Amino acid sequence: MSTDLMSADLMRSGLLRAGLPSFEQICDAAARIAPYATVTPVLRSARLDALVGAELHFKCENLQRGGAFKFRGACNAVWSLDDAQAARGVVTHSSGNHGNALAMAAATRGISAHVVVPEGAVRAKLEAIEQAGAVLHRCAPTQAAREAMAAEVQRQTGSELVHPYADARVMAGQGTLVLELMRQVEALDALITPVGGGGLASGCAIAAHGIDPALALFGAEPLGASDAAQSLARGARIEAFTADTICDGLRALIGEPNFEALRSHRTQVITVSDEETIAAMKLLWRELKQVVEVSSATVFAAVLKQREHFAGRRVGLVLTGGNVDLDALPW
Amino acid sequence: MSTDLMSADLMRSGLLRAGLPSFEQICDAAARIAPYATVTPVLRSARLDALVGAELHFKCENLQRGGAFKFRGACNAVWSLDDAQAARGVVTHSSGNHGNALAMAAATRGISAHVVVPEGAVRAKLEAIEQAGAVLHRCAPTQAAREAMAAEVQRQTGSELVHPYADARVMAGQGTLVLELMRQVEALDALITPVGGGGLASGCAIAAHGIDPALALFGAEPLGASDAAQSLARGARIEAFTADTICDGLRALIGEPNFEALRSHRTQVITVSDEETIAAMKLLWRELKQVVEVSSATVFAAVLKQREHFAGRRVGLVLTGGNVDLDALPW
Numbered sequence: 119m120s121t122d123l124m125s126a127d128l129m130r131s132g133l134l135r136a137g138l139p140s141f142e143q144i145c146d147a148a149a150r151i152a153p154y155a156t157v158t159p160v161l162r163s164a165r166l167d168a169l170v171g172a173e174l175h176f177k178c179e180n181l182q183r184g185g186a187f188k189f190r191g192a193c194n195a196v197w198s199l200d201d202a203q204a205a206r207g208v209v210t211h212s213s214g215n216h217g218n219a220l221a222m223a224a225a226t227r228g229i230s231a232h233v234v235v236p237e238g239a240v241r242a243k244l245e246a247i248e249q250a251g252a253v254l255h256r257c258a259p260t261q262a263a264r265e266a267m268a269a270e271v272q273r274q275t276g277s278e279l280v281h282p283y284a285d286a287r288v289m290a291g292q293g294t295l296v297l298e299l300m301r302q303v304e305a306l307d308a309l310i311t312p313v314g315g316g317g318l319a320s321g322c323a324i325a326a327h328g329i330d331p332a333l334a335l336f337g338a339e340p341l342g343a344s345d346a347a348q349s350l351a352r353g354a355r356i357e358a359f360t361a362d363t364i365c366d367g368l369r370a371l372i373g374e375p376n377f378e379a380l381r382s383h384r385t386q387v388i389t390v391s392d393e394e395t396i397a398a399m400k401l402l403w404r405e406l407k408q409v410v411e412v413s414s415a416t417v418f419a420a421v422l423k424q425r426e427h428f429a430g431r432r433v434g435l436v437l438t439g440g441n442v443d444l445d446a447l448p449w
Numbered sequence: 450m451s452t453d454l455m456s457a458d459l460m461r462s463g464l465l466r467a468g469l470p471s472f473e474q475i476c477d478a479a480a481r482i483a484p485y486a487t488v489t490p491v492l493r494s495a496r497l498d499a500l501v502g503a504e505l506h507f508k509c510e511n512l513q514r515g516g517a518f519k520f521r522g523a524c525n526a527v528w529s530l531d532d533a534q535a536a537r538g539v540v541t542h543s544s545g546n547h548g549n550a551l552a553m554a555a556a557t558r559g560i561s562a563h564v565v566v567p568e569g570a571v572r573a574k575l576e577a578i579e580q581a582g583a584v585l586h587r588c589a590p591t592q593a594a595r596e597a598m599a600a601e602v603q604r605q606t607g608s609e610l611v612h613p614y615a616d617a618r619v620m621a622g623q624g625t626l627v628l629e630l631m632r633q634v635e636a637l638d639a640l641i642t643p644v645g646g647g648g649l650a651s652g653c654a655i656a657a658h659g660i661d662p663a664l665a666l667f668g669a670e671p672l673g674a675s676d677a678a679q680s681l682a683r684g685a686r687i688e689a690f691t692a693d694t695i696c697d698g699l700r701a702l703i704g705e706p707n708f709e710a711l712r713s714h715r716t717q718v719i720t721v722s723d724e725e726t727i728a729a730m731k732l733l734w735r736e737l738k739q740v741v742e743v744s745s746a747t748v749f750a751a752v753l754k755q756r757e758h759f760a761g762r763r764v765g766l767v768l769t770g771g772n773v774d775l776d777a778l779p780w
Contacts, residue, residue, distance in 0.1 A: 403775055407516060445780070447778075
């Protein structure tokens with residue numbers, strides 16, 4: 119059962135804001151979230167530069183509120199609602215960073231958030247979501263059960279669904295990090311983000327090309343969840359697959375609008391094995407001194423693997439999050 | 450055999466620059482190292498603030514060149530030399546961050562660095578020092594052997610000894626981080642640094658009180674190496690002790706000028722157990738997303754332990770370094 123089927127359902131029901139955001143909407147999002155989001159630093163490392171033979175600029179979204187870029191999109195969605203909508207709250211289904219981000223974003227506006235979580239989700243993550251003030255709704259660990267529960271919560275509360283990635287408001291929010299990065303670093307030649315559902319990659323593509331249409335765009339995807347790479351290769355979106363990767367943030371099927379954005383912005387997706395990602399993660403911890411989660415490390419693994427694309431260039435790498443179980447490191 | 454005896458020897462031989470730096474010398478140091486050192490960011494965490502009930506500003510020297518504040522002092526010492534002295538190079542004995550920092554600082558001036566290291570030192574650290582271009586001199590793992598070897602290298606090469614902490618140039622360099630911090634954060638009420646040999650604590654005390662004589666100064670020391678706390682309590686410096694702590698950066702006996710600086714600047718030293726430090730380290734990794742070494746975590750452990758000193762105040766905490774063996778974390 120793929121995330122796609124849910125998106126199709128929701129699109130039919132008219133509940134999903136599925137189109138792509140414009141560059142202007144990303145600029146509006148930046149203004150909208152500015153009072154709440156952190157302007158994250160950009161870090162560099164002479165050793166990592168030397169290793170790749172490029173000028174690497176790491177955008178540290180592990181230092182974003184909630185420890186991940188997801189707060190940007192959730193915050194933009196929450197503050198895009200009119201007062202009547204807002205009063206009815208927001209809902210999503212995610213046991214990961216998006217659920218936590220939506221809970222935190224709702225708290226900034228003082229509105230209710232409902233997060234549907236499957237039985238068996240990591241307890242620490244659920245505690246964080248509850249601590250942020252959201253109401254948890256437990257359901258069976260299947261996609262169908264999650265959607266049914268989210269729909270039920272919507273019916274009961276009138277709350278607004280904020281999809282983790284196939285939502286223009288969310289994509290616009292994620293894209294704001296590129297506006298920041300391109301103010302912090304002049305004349306980037308290339309940008310690379312991880313690709314999961316594609317909310318980040320698509321928002322960043324639109325933002326980057328809104329500023330510099332010549333900027334080269336790359337995505338990094340685990341070999342065990344390379345649906346975006348395969349979809350781009352065959353020119354049409356794969357509609358179902360089974361993820362097999364340690365990168366828990368990148369297991370989703372790429373969304374339909376997200377795929378269209380990657381295709382139209384000529385994003386090249388590089389696939390990396392989990393072993394390559396874990397080695398890259400350790401290097402980032404050691405040299406950059408940043409706690410980043412495994413999904414974040416795919417971008418550096420990809421740059422190391424295909425350095426011919428990056429050598430001699432000024433490259434932005436988005437480190438997406440730092441929510442790691444310190445008692446279960448992958449090395 | 451204590452570091453103190455070595456200092457006394459060297460002072461008698463006129464080789465050690467043992468006095469305290471003035472505030473002006475710290476300002477000069479800041480200008481001197483500016484082309485080479487990193488202006489490190491100051492990070493915050495709403496959760497850690499809430500935990501302590503204070504406004505915590507973490508100065509991230511784990512992001513300094515070489516992964517530790519030590520580069521500041523070493524760089525100031527190297528660039529304080531006149532050309533004739535510089536041509537003969539520099540020498541120190543340290544298998545830790547100072548050895549690496551001196552090697553890196555010497556490289557910025559294109560001069561030779563000699564680092565005396567005891568047999569049995571961590572191989573990764575020695576490789577880093579060699580990679581930075583220094584000449585390693587191995588000796589038996591006793592303080593006497595280290596000093597003898599350093600003296601021998603000095604005789605053979607005419608190189609300048611740069612002591613890790615009982616050196617005014619080094620103290621002045623370490624103090625520059627406070628000039629930065631107090632530009633980055635207005636109206637700090639209190640500052641806390643770890644205390645080992647005291648180069649950092651003394652340089653920071655002079656810098657801080659040069660700007661704001663009312664600023665409250667704190668040090669954090671492992672219970673198993675609490676010579677500074679004991680020395681301050683009895684009003685005279687302990688001259689020998691045996692360290693027993695996991696905090697490898699804080700095992701040195703406090704230097705004589707360093708002790709005088711702490712005493713005259715009314716620095717209050719808080720002692721923390723290794724267990725408290727490890728718990729604080731994990732919290733810093735989890736909430737601040739920073740890879741910091743165990744010695745760095747003493748400051749946060751001290752603030753957590755004696756929060757009555759800090760509640761409601763704006764506190765600067767110096768995270769001294771991030772050079773950690775990721776395969777041997779202490780939890």
